[in-house]
Amino acid sequence: MKFGILVNEGPYTHQASDSAYLFAKAAIDQGHEIYRIFFYHDGVNNGTRLATPPQDDRHIPNRWSELAKEHNLDLVLCVAAAQRRGMVDPDEMKRNKKDADNIADNFRISGLGQLIEAGIQADRLITFGD
Numbered sequence: 001m002k003f004g005i006l007v008n009e010g011p012y013t014h015q016a017s018d019s020a021y022l023f024a025k026a027a028i029d030q031g032h033e034i035y036r037i038f039f040y041h042d043g044v045n046n047g048t049r050l051a052t053p054p055q056d057d058r059h060i061p062n063r064w065s066e067l068a069k070e071h072n073l074d075l076v077l078c079v080a081a082a083q084r085r086g087m088v089d090p091d092e093m094k095r096n097k098k099d100a101d102n103i104a105d106n107f108r109i110s111g112l113g114q115l116i117e118a119g120i121q122a123d124r125l126i127t128f129g130d
Contacts, residue, residue: 004118005037009129010045011060016129017046021063028071036074036118044077047107061104068106075107076114
């Protein structure tokens with residue numbers, strides 16, 4: 001089965017991030033395909049490269065980055081939600097005249113069309129968080 005995943009909540013504030021990650025990992029381990037993981041609303045905070053959790057805690061953005069690298073996953077942050085929360089990639093940094101970018105490896109910024117496409121292309125679109 002081919003899944004699309006929508007994550008609406010940020011890391012460390014809601015179980016949705018951990019549940020989505022564990023679902024994606026389990027689906028891959030069971031031989032399923034992940035078409036795309038789309039991060040929306042506060043979920044875009046899963047894609048920050050500036051998170052620095054304590055050493056004895058899980059590093060949620062790194063978990064996503066590593067899973068994407070290992071399995072060639074498409075991790076997409078909603079551009080509007082990201083900009084509202086001060087998250088920019090190198091292109092958005094230049095376009096908006098910011099002095100830094102803060103997107104973690106293996107994440108990219110794009111529009112809601114990517115979510116719509118995931119819903120069309122996947123057999124199931126699974127939502128985590130409100």
